[in-house]
Amino acid sequence: MSLFKPGAEGKDRLNIFVKAISTTEFIRTFGRSAAWVIIPLYLADIRHISFIVIGLLFFLTSVISLPFSLYGGRIIDRIGRRRVVLVLPPIVFTLFLSLTFAIQFSSPTIVVETIYLFIAPFGSVQAIADNVIITDTTTITGRIEAFSIIRIAGNVGFAFGPAIGGFLAGISYALVFLAPAIASILEWFVYIFVVKETKAAIDKDSVILRKIRFPWNDKIFMGWSLLIAASFFAVGQWGPTLTLFLSTDYLFTAYQIGVMYAINGIVVAIFQLPVNRLVSKLSEPNRISLGLIFYAVTFLLISFSSNFYFILIDIAFLTIGENISTPPITSSIGKMAPSDKRGQYYGVFQVFSSTLSPLAIVFGTSILPFFLKMPVIFWGIIFAINISVAFFIFFYGTGNRLKQRLAGEDSLPMQPAS
Secondary structure, eight states: OOTTOOOOTTOGGGOHHHHHHHHHHHHHHHHHHHHHHHHHHHHHHTSOOOHHHHHHHHHHHHHHHHHHHHHHHHHHHHHOHHHHHHHHHHHHHHHHHHHHHHHHTTOOHHHHHHHHHTHHHHHHHHHHHHHHHHHHTSOHHHHHHHHHHHHHHHHHHHHHHHHHHHHHHHHOHHHHHHHHHHHHHHHHHHHHHTOOOSSOOSOSSOOOOSOOOOOTTOHHHHHHHHHHHHHHHHTTTTTHHHHHHHHHTSOOOHHHHHHHHHHHHHHHHHHHHHHHHHTTTSOHHHHHHHHHHHHHHHHHHHTTOOOHHHHHHHHHHHHHHHHHHHHHHHHHHHHHSOGGGHHHHHHHHHHHHHHHHHHHHHHHHHHHHHHTTOHHHHHHHHHHHHHHHHHHHHHHTTOHHHHHHHHOOOOOOOOOOO
16 A cells, blocks of 8 residues: 555545655654754754853744744745745755754854754744645544644654764764755655645735734634643743753763653654543643643653653653643644635744744743752742643633634535645
């Protein structure tokens, strides 16, 4: 059976688009996850950049991503999904290859930082386009399952990427950034040969966008998006901040940290669908709140022991929380977006999440030096933030208007444009 053979009608998880986007997600995450995990270590250990500056670098990637997300979402709605996804991988390839050479030949730090800054904006547009394609081609009832399949594929890549990246970093940091360059070309081929257009272009001849609108009048969506973005802030210490904490306070090696992230990917791959079934009767707000509680407790437990195996077990439970909360986030935005404005709605949501998520890194890396030897206080603060956001999401989820929007009306997925 061909990997990209269309599935049976109504089987969203076998949808050819789900298969294709899952494949690109695996390839992309396999390559880029190592770069995402290793870049803080490279900047701290080799370039001797402070924690705060590293946090600000991640925040700046978000700031630069904001107009890309807004314009990207609008362009996706106007000229079609496929035309956008065909342009992005070659650009990302060029950026990662440039970063590889910059590191290999010890270019000035500002050059390395500048190149890295522009990778995330194009990645954010790619994520929006993928989400819109899946929303176009799945039913409301099958959408969480479809996004879960894509997430599993990405996390299988994440299971291997950081571990291999940690190994490659021991040979040469440049090799870590060559991998995502090669991966970008591979995913490009999948887009070329498999992904067809899922919505006819509104404007085939022009991409000039005079107005980029926020759906201010859609107060339910705006409130929901801000709350979900706040959840990204709450869990935002999972990443560069945790990496720096473990490498500096607990003296974990790059390889150990890579293995830790590999455990995260493996747990997603094995348990995502069983977790979906276990919590299937919970509403999206309740699922997200429950996931944040898992995050809160497991973040706090990090402070209790520096034992490597204890941390691995703790990360496995943290990932269960991730499995609970992540798929309904993406699915809920698709439910609330009008069919002709999906790019716009996902783009606006990306703006909010891409602003608050790196602010969490700035926050974490700013206070980490003060509490490096007092991990209970540091992770206690993170615990309190996660519990607070979980409460607000749960409370907002009790509103009837939000319940009605998230209930939606099931419909047939869009057919590919001829």
